[in-house]
Amino acid sequence: MKQKIKFLMMALVAMVVFASCERVAPNYAGVFMENYGKEGKKDFSIKTGKVAVWEWGTELFQVPLFDQRGKFEKPVTLKAADNTEFNAQPSYSYKVIKERAIDVVFDNKHIGSGDDFMSSLEDNILEPRIYDLIKEESRKHKTDSLMADGGSLIFERRLEQIIDKEFLNRGLQLLTFSAQLEFSKKVREKIDSRNEVNTNISVLDQQIEEQKKQNELERLKTEQALITSRGLTKEILYKRFIDKWDGQAPLYGVVPEFLKITN
Structure with missing residues (x-):
């Protein structure tokens, strides 16, 4: 009887351990945390295949390595340098840099885990930061320049450079960005x-x-x-007359004085 009970207990433990294993999905980085992450980044490691998460203080973060897309649900109100208000509804795409997956999890583990980790990262970290950067940059441009031919494109390129640097610092690669500016009819x-x-x-x-x-x-x-x-002296006029006269054509009217002289 005792042997049977022992066998059942071992089988139960095996089932619990097996059920407490997670498999890292294809095209994901498995970031494994142990000891509740109390010792900093050294408590985090990259795992593949099946990972046991039954011990206390362990958790497996599945970080997608494929392209992610985000868009502000509602337009945000901005102000130009001349205090004119306009709207923007940014959209963007990015992906996690594989070698920085641990950084992404370590810096943002407090906002959530599981399937909602990336959406939580966008809602609580990325989009508030994007909004701050757009708001700061918009104050450097006048409405005229933003609405001029190519003005909004220049503004977006500048923003893309700023946001690209911000994402890189967070272990992310920015792929595309569009501010999608919109001005009111009155302003236009x-x-x-x-x-x-x-x-x-x-x-x-x-x-x-x-x-x-x-x-x-x-x-x-x-x-x-x-x-x-x-500068037209009499002598110059006489010379011009002689140059033009053939010496034979009859003269009518008053004869120039110099002809009388030559005669």
């Missing part, structure tokens, strides 16, 4: 009106410059005419 109409005024001013400036050039040209022509007229 205001900017369109201002652009129209600026265009008209630009046209007027060109016309003014053109008129200045015309006036300058007329002045130069007048000065040239004066200089030429002052």
